[in-house]
Amino acid sequence: MRPSNLVADFFSGFLSFFKGLGVTFRNLVAREKITVQYPYERIEVSARYRGLFYLPYDEEAGRLKCVGCTLCEQACPTNVISMTKLGAGKNAGVSEFNMDLGRCMFCNLCIEACPFEAIYMGPAYELASTKRDASLFRIADLAQGGRPAVEANNRNIQAALDAAAAAAPPKEGPA
Numbered sequence: 617m618r619p620s621n622l623v624a625d626f627f628s629g630f631l632s633f634f635k636g637l638g639v640t641f642r643n644l645v646a647r648e649k650i651t652v653q654y655p656y657e658r659i660e661v662s663a664r665y666r667g668l669f670y671l672p673y674d675e676e677a678g679r680l681k682c683v684g685c686t687l688c689e690q691a692c693p694t695n696v697i698s699m700t701k702l703g704a705g706k707n708a709g710v711s712e713f714n715m716d717l718g719r720c721m722f723c724n725l726c727i728e729a730c731p732f733e734a735i736y737m738g739p740a741y742e743l744a745s746t747k748r749d750a751s752l753f754r755i756a757d758l759a760q761g762g763r764p765a766v767e768a769n770n771r772n773i774q775a776a777l778d779a780a781a782a783a784a785p786p787k788e789g790p791a
């Protein structure tokens with residue numbers, strides 16, 4: 617290699633070094649910070665974020681919107697969802713609704729399958745735990761309003777079922 621090229625390479629490398637330092641310095645002082653000091657700082661997630669599921673509570677009806685039709689359970693490819701139906705007909709609901717999120721892909725198929733807008737994913741994302749059974753979320757963990765909402769749901773559905781049974785015409789026995 618000729619000496620003149622060596623000198624040119626030296627200055628070119630030297631220039632590149634300072635160009636790189638310039639980029640670092642610009643990012644250090646002039647650019648808006650996009651990192652946060654998690655867990656001391658938290659960013660607000662998008663409204664469309666697929667976090668922990670929740671079961672909406674209908675304030676007017678005093679119950680969860682879920683009617684226990686099992687369409688979400690059937691749509692789930694990894695058997696995350698199981699439930700216990702409460703009652704039948706137009707007053708039907710659920711007394712238990714379990715989701716094992718250890719198997720969940722957050723694919724949204726269950727939500728798309730629900731005809732009653734009775735299940736959604738919310739913004740909660742801190743689901744990690746050292747407990748073996750922490751991936752299992754029961755109805756009180758999922759219901760909007762927690763345990764009191766589940767108790768009101770069960771009470772009001774049962775009351776509606778009792779009222780419907782009392783209003784039904786008596787069944788005719790065998791002649």
Ligand code: SF4
Binds near residue numbers: 692695719723
């Ligand atoms: S998001 Fe997908 S994998 Fe998770 S419960 Fe719903 S259907 Fe199942």
Ligand code: SF4
Binds near residue numbers: 685729
């Ligand atoms: S969440 Fe929706 S699809 Fe699933 S059981 Fe309830 S009403 Fe049916």
